[in-house]
Amino acid sequence: MEKFLVxxxxxxxxxxxxxxxxxxxxxxxxxxxxxVLLSWMAGNKISDGAKIADLGxxxxxxxxxxxxxxxxxxxxxxxxxxxxxxxxRSIKLNGLVDxxxxxEGDIKxxxxxxxxxxYDIVVTNPPYMTGQxxxxxxxxxxxxSRHEMFCSLEDVLAAAKGLLKTKGRFFMVHRPQRMVxxxxxxxxxxxxxxxxxxxxxxxxxxxxxxxxxxxxxxGPGILMEEDIVVYNADGGYTSQILEIYGK
Amino acid sequence: MEKFLVxxxxxxxxxxxxxxxxxxxxxxxxxxxxxVLLSWMAGNKISDGAKIADLGxxxxxxxxxxxxxxxxxxxxxxxxxxxxxxxxRSIKLNGLVDxxxxxEGDIKxxxxxxxxxxYDIVVTNPPYMTGQxxxxxxxxxxxxSRHEMFCSLEDVLAAAKGLLKTKGRFFMVHRPQRMVxxxxxxxxxxxxxxxxxxxxxxxxxxxxxxxxxxxxxxGPGILMEEDIVVYNADGGYTSQILEIYGK
Numbered sequence: 001m002e003k004f005l006v007x008x009x010x011x012x013x014x015x016x017x018x019x020x021x022x023x024x025x026x027x028x029x030x031x032x033x034x035x036v037l038l039s040w041m042a043g044n045k046i047s048d049g050a051k052i053a054d055l056g057x058x059x060x061x062x063x064x065x066x067x068x069x070x071x072x073x074x075x076x077x078x079x080x081x082x083x084x085x086x087x088x089r090s091i092k093l094n095g096l097v098d099x100x101x102x103x104e105g106d107i108k109x110x111x112x113x114x115x116x117x118x119y120d121i122v123v124t125n126p127p128y129m130t131g132q133x134x135x136x137x138x139x140x141x142x143x144x145s146r147h148e149m150f151c152s153l154e155d156v157l158a159a160a161k162g163l164l165k166t167k168g169r170f171f172m173v174h175r176p177q178r179m180v181x182x183x184x185x186x187x188x189x190x191x192x193x194x195x196x197x198x199x200x201x202x203x204x205x206x207x208x209x210x211x212x213x214x215x216x217x218x219g220p221g222i223l224m225e226e227d228i229v230v231y232n233a234d235g236g237y238t239s240q241i242l243e244i245y246g247k
Numbered sequence: 248m249e250k251f252l253v254x255x256x257x258x259x260x261x262x263x264x265x266x267x268x269x270x271x272x273x274x275x276x277x278x279x280x281x282x283v284l285l286s287w288m289a290g291n292k293i294s295d296g297a298k299i300a301d302l303g304x305x306x307x308x309x310x311x312x313x314x315x316x317x318x319x320x321x322x323x324x325x326x327x328x329x330x331x332x333x334x335x336r337s338i339k340l341n342g343l344v345d346x347x348x349x350x351e352g353d354i355k356x357x358x359x360x361x362x363x364x365x366y367d368i369v370v371t372n373p374p375y376m377t378g379q380x381x382x383x384x385x386x387x388x389x390x391x392s393r394h395e396m397f398c399s400l401e402d403v404l405a406a407a408k409g410l411l412k413t414k415g416r417f418f419m420v421h422r423p424q425r426m427v428x429x430x431x432x433x434x435x436x437x438x439x440x441x442x443x444x445x446x447x448x449x450x451x452x453x454x455x456x457x458x459x460x461x462x463x464x465x466g467p468g469i470l471m472e473e474d475i476v477v478y479n480a481d482g483g484y485t486s487q488i489l490e491i492y493g494k
Binding site: 176177178179180181183184186187192193196198206207220221222223224225226 | 423424425426427428430431433434439440443445453454467468469470471472473
């Protein structure tokens with residue numbers, strides 16, 4: 001089956017979780033610890049039968065991790081046609097076509113199939129860098145996935161607000177430097193930040209990632225949770241990470 | 248000299264920093280680690296001759312710590328007449344009357360002596376609890392110092408905005424749970440959050456305090472700095488805290 005689903009410059013990676021696999025293209029943005037930690041955080045709060053949207057789904061990593069381990073329906077929205085096509089083939093490869101639908105479209109104007117105010121959960125691993133910031137990559141696909149060229153934080157939050165039910169949960173991974181803008185954009189869109197986890201590469205390093213949970217139309221008050229440390233001093237994964245990866 | 252300055256229910260405490268002392272009243276709010284850490288954070292960014300305002304100065308602990316160790320002019324603003332009077336006597340006790348002025352007044356309408364847009368630094372250890380939240384104390388003085396009865400976060404930030412010069416620095420200590428409201432109130436008042444330090448009672452506990460630095464009219468982007476841990480496993484202060492306390 002794989003040989004019919006995999007195109008030039010692509011490869012199949014084993015996710016080492018529930019026997020899941022993913023097709024990735026060497027020229028596109030490839031998933032990282034960010035997507036796995038975000039899926040773990042959201043996964044802990046998912047009820048049976050939940051309806052989930054993933055904004056900017058890329059390779060489809062988050063829908064595959066969630067639908068591959070839980071009884072949920074996930075809609076992944078991806079702007080780039082060739083990236084959406086690859087995600088669609090990964091869904092087939094994992095036999096998840098009944099639980100995941102990939103839509104090609106713009107989060108600023110989601111397709112009508114993604115009905116307003118019907119989602120229990122919205123997850124997103126959006127571009128981290130502002131239009132101006134950071135080195136732009138020569139691959140347009142990577143640049144669109146990393147830089148806010150076609151969607152700003154405000155666009156992401158406005159889309160989440162539109163899709164979520166009242167009291168629906170929003171999960172995002174981002175950079176600590178952007179925390180203030182994230183919180184303000186969330187509040188502006190009536191998604192109150194309720195939980196915050198700092199992710200540090202090593203115990204004695206500063207965080208380089210934040211995981212955030214918001215609840216639509218909740219009251220104020222945020223809980224800082226225990227930091228996640230990715231690597232031990234010896235360079236191996238910490239027991240925290242191994243547990244999250246289900247090992 | 249002390250016996251003329253100290254009233255009933257009051258005592259003189261040694262600050263163990265630069266030979267400084269402070270008068271405290273057993274019925275009023277007494278300073279904690281919060282005020283010392285805030286003074287340390289602000290103190291690291293103070294230039295010679297800086298003009299500083301402390302909003303809600305209470306016992307005068309922050310002006311005394313700053314003016315007691317640096318060449319600065321500090322104006323402390325305190326709403327409560329009896330608390331302001333006690334702070335004034337502490338200033339005399341430390342021989343700091345030339346470097347500190349205590350004004351009795353409301354931060355919503357600072358006295359004309361506190362001229363707009365003339366301060367290099369504004370510091371504040373404001374009430375942590377909203378009007379409704381937490382147990383109210385039977386002492387009205389303590390309740391006013393702890394609860395946002397007479398000044399909301401928005402009032403504090405509006406006052407800071409009015410007093411600071413462009414690019415002036417704002418330092419605040421508060422509770423982690425309030426982080427979102429703090430960041431939004433800061434941005435609303437053009438004081439951009441630029442540094443954030445989490446303070447944990449023990450290394451394996453969640454933070455119970457945050458230290459924030461903002462800069463008036465700065466661009467976005469916040470730096471998370473190394474956490475401060477207050478106590479070792481054996482219950483003694485950590486080397487980090489002893490260094491801050493100058494020991």
